[in-house]
């Protein structure tokens with residue numbers, strides 16, 4: 223048995239099947255990853271917006287190795303230098319307030335929700351208006367905040383107090399405000415929802431509504447933060463300031479870390495005992511975070527995401543004009559979605575076989591999230607592969623359409639003959655034959 227087969231067998235037997243992995247990956251450098259058979263791929267998923275500085279950036283690796291040799295973990299009952307410094311830097315880059323550290327995006331959003339509820343507690347405000355199409359995590363509260371019923375199915379009853387309003391519909395948000403509403407939770411660009419940016423008037427309008435009704439504006443920056451969209455955080459493109467944001471994914475370049483960053487209004491709402499996390503902000507995670515910020519700053523990756531994103535977007539838009547079943551490009555910076563008029567999996571599977579990792583999302587969108595320091599040549603290589611995969615896909619679609627037309631013709635002829643002969647095969651039998659002819663089976 224090959225190493226690849228051995229790992230897959232063990233994995234499938236002992237790891238709960240919450241994903242359907244295909245490749246066994248064992249090494250990464252920059253934009254590239256290698257599988258156990260030595261095949262190289264361009265990773266245009268960046269581990270779902272985690273490897274913003276590329277895989278195994280030497281400065282992040284070095285910071286983790288050095289910190290691991292000194293002090294990996296002590297409890298939060300003690301001060302540690304890295305946590306203090308990372309909190310200071312995150313705060314300066316965003317809301318000029320205070321930070322709570324945790325370990326993941328869902329946990330950061332839980333923190334955000336708890337912070338809002340505590341702030342509104344005395345006035346009995348606890349309801350959170352979230353958005354349809356949003357994604358906030360897989361814990362129960364963040365699942366309830368997530369505006370996609372399919373991820374909630376089977377886990378009901380959902381915790382109460384979460385109400386999804388239609389994304390990009392300010393009137394809908396306004397209509398959902400009650401005396402118990404405490405906050406509006408929104409992503410600047412919905413990643414899992416299909417790379418859908420918030421419209422400017424909508425995002426600004428939320429801030430105004432929050433000010434008008436004394437509500438908190440909370441932004442989930444887990445996927446669109448850390449430079450990905452061409453600003454440090456997605457909200458900054460709109461010129462509005464939320465009351466608090468959640469950050470995770472790219473903050474540790476792959477070392478798990480999450481954070482709630484609150485502006486001055488919420489900076490001192492949590493008091494000792496009100497919220498906690500054993501690992502949150504430990505010296506190792508914060509060393510990864512500090513090194514990540516250093517790399518993004520020193521390599522000017524926020525501006526680079528904007529420049530490379532514009533180039534990449536223009537090249538993708540050319541493909542839209544060339545292929546009938548490609549309907550558009552959405553997003554900002556290096557958070558882009560190529561929108562198809564049908565399911566994207568066939569194309570993303572084909573791209574993987576060709577050596578380009580992408581993410582199908584919201585059914586018909588190919589999500590493209592390369593590292594922010596992706597090279598121009600890699601962007602060009604990716605465009606060539608996408609072009610080729612779209613061509614193969616269109617050929618397949620045309621062949622399938624021709625086969626269906628041919629089968630329909632045969633079916634019609636058979637029906638005419640059948641009627642003339644006054645009986646014979648049933649319509650169902652003829653239909654089955656036609657479907658067989660184009661390769662449609664019950665399993666499809």
Ligand SMILES: Cc1ncc(COP(=O)(O)O)c(C=O)c1O
Pocket residue numbers: 270326327328329331357358359360409413414442443444445446470471
């Ligand atoms: C916008 C957003 N929020 C929260 C999460 C949850 O993050 P995690 O998987 O680290 O819990 C994700 C994950 O994809 C996300 O995209």
